[in-house]
Amino acid sequence: MSSHLKEYLTISYWKTLLVAFFEAMKTKKFWWELVLMTVGMLFGAAAVYYFLMPSHLIVGTISGLSIVINTVLGGTPDTFSYWVMGINAFLLLLAFLLIGNEFGAKTVYTAMILGPMTQLWDRIYPYTNFTHKVIESPEILAQLQAGQTVMDANGNPYLLSRAGEVLEQVKESVMSAGLGMGDVWFDLVCFVFLLSACQAFEFRINASTGGLDILAKIINKYLHFDIGMSVSIGGALICCSAFLINDFRMVVIGLIGTWINGLVIDYFTMSMNKKKRVCIISPEYEKIRKFVIEKLVRGCTLYQVKGGYTGVEQYEIQTLLTMDEFAALMKYINENNIQAFMTAGNCSEVYGTWLVHKPKYEEIIDHMRERKKNKSHTLDS
Numbered sequence: 001m002s003s004h005l006k007e008y009l010t011i012s013y014w015k016t017l018l019v020a021f022f023e024a025m026k027t028k029k030f031w032w033e034l035v036l037m038t039v040g041m042l043f044g045a046a047a048v049y050y051f052l053m054p055s056h057l058i059v060g061t062i063s064g065l066s067i068v069i070n071t072v073l074g075g076t077p078d079t080f081s082y083w084v085m086g087i088n089a090f091l092l093l094l095a096f097l098l099i100g101n102e103f104g105a106k107t108v109y110t111a112m113i114l115g116p117m118t119q120l121w122d123r124i125y126p127y128t129n130f131t132h133k134v135i136e137s138p139e140i141l142a143q144l145q146a147g148q149t150v151m152d153a154n155g156n157p158y159l160l161s162r163a164g165e166v167l168e169q170v171k172e173s174v175m176s177a178g179l180g181m182g183d184v185w186f187d188l189v190c191f192v193f194l195l196s197a198c199q200a201f202e203f204r205i206n207a208s209t210g211g212l213d214i215l216a217k218i219i220n221k222y223l224h225f226d227i228g229m230s231v232s233i234g235g236a237l238i239c240c241s242a243f244l245i246n247d248f249r250m251v252v253i254g255l256i257g258t259w260i261n262g263l264v265i266d267y268f269t270m271s272m273n274k275k276k277r278v279c280i281i282s283p284e285y286e287k288i289r290k291f292v293i294e295k296l297v298r299g300c301t302l303y304q305v306k307g308g309y310t311g312v313e314q315y316e317i318q319t320l321l322t323m324d325e326f327a328a329l330m331k332y333i334n335e336n337n338i339q340a341f342m343t344a345g346n347c348s349e350v351y352g353t354w355l356v357h358k359p360k361y362e363e364i365i366d367h368m369r370e371r372k373k374n375k376s377h378t379l380d381s
Contacts, residue, residue: 021105033106033205040201041110044209045117047194051187053080053118054127055173062087062211063114064254065238071245074149074157078122081115088112091214098218110202111210128159130174132167141166184250188257196264212238232262275347276326280317281305282340288317291332296325320350 024030048063066083069075075083088111095107143150144160151157156169173187202208216230223230235258242251280288285302292300300319307314321329326344333340 033207034109036201036205037106037110037207038113040198040207041113041117041209042120043194043201044198045114046121047191047198048114049118049121050127050174051191051194054131055184055187062091062215062238065241068241068244076159078119081119083115084118085112085115088114088210088214092210094218095214098221106202106205106207107210107214110207111214114209114211126161127174128161128167131169131171132159133170134161134165135168137166184253188253188260192257192261192264195261196268199265200268232259235262274323275350276321276323276344277347278317278319278321278326278329279343280319280340281314281342282317282338283314284338284340285315285317287336287338288329288333288340291329292317292319292321295332296321296328298325320347 052063052067063084066080066087070080070083073079092108092111140150140158141160141164144158144166145164149157152168154169159167159169161167173184199209212234215234219230219233236255239251239254239258242254246254282288289300289302292298298319298321300317303316303318305314305316306312332338333342
């Protein structure tokens with residue numbers, strides 16, 4: 001922690017960071033990803049504003065914790081956004097101090113715009129248009145204008161609209177208003193769907209939504225739990241804080257929602273990161289090898305194998321490809337009538353030089369060859 005803190009306090013660190021940032025701003029990739037991050041967080045803010053806030057459904061997210069604090073303190077949609085921004089800012093600070101540079105500018109951006117995005121939805125079309133009605137009560141209006149919190153017969157607080165009118169909650173949530181049903185499971189399903197779409201946007205461009213992701217990584221690093229368990233622990237702790245504003249049934253629903261959200265995130269992550277591990281045995285392996293290396297610009301490994309039935313010795317090619325590259329390989333083999341025996345399996349996690357760009361990969365290969373050459377010279381001497 002101290003070493004990271006010292007690094008952030010140096011002028012050279014921030015100078016290098018600013019130079020890299022301004023260089024990135026000159027590329028189309030920077031602006032395209034900025035648009036994608038913004039659109040993705042717009043979905044995430046809609047999920048929180050329309051499905052978590054009206055129903056007080058607390059799922060294991062920083063937004064859920066903000067709802068608890070905001071409700072206990074008698075806040076408004078505006079103060080809710082301030083809580084989201086404040087907690088995310090605190091977690092980002094902890095991430096830089098406790099983890100280092102693992103979280104970049106993308107996470108800072110997405111985490112800090114979630115609060116303003118909820119305010120934007122509140123101004124475009126407030127959820128109270130679905131769940132509340134205007135009532136005439138000069139007494140309640142005077143109390144609300146004085147900053148007091150007034151509850152109705154069902155234990156829900158009266159709200160003051162932007163036009164200065166008293167709003168009474170008549171529906172439990174947006175979905176209960178739209179479908180005529182008060183079942184919170186509808187809100188849970190809609191929230192998970194929209195939030196997962198948001199996270200899919202962010203993961204696609206190597207970003208994250210911040211919040212619970214930061215907390216999970218801190219737990220992962222210092223308590224040595226795997227990342228999935230870390231997300232579950234962080235989410236469960238936040239869900240349990242809902243006992244301050246919800247009954248036991250709502251807390252259990254929140255815990256289930258946290259678990260389902262984790263499953264959906266894992267599904268999207270695996271789907272977008274899915275690669276094909278391809279094994280090919282063919283008498284024309286040299287053609288396939290050249291196509292993989294020269295056209296697909298991927299590496300491959302050759303193994304000498306012997307058929308257990310025929311006893312014929314051949315070469316097996318193993319390579320790791322994206323879905324598009326695998327489709328191109330299959331098209332090449334079919335169009336050229338190449339005789340081949342193939343197997344392909346899904347692989348969701350890849351580390352090492354496969355992710356390195358071609359120029360960098362060629363540098364690695366040259367370095368390996370140089371080391372082998374120097375080693376042979378040493379042995380000869």
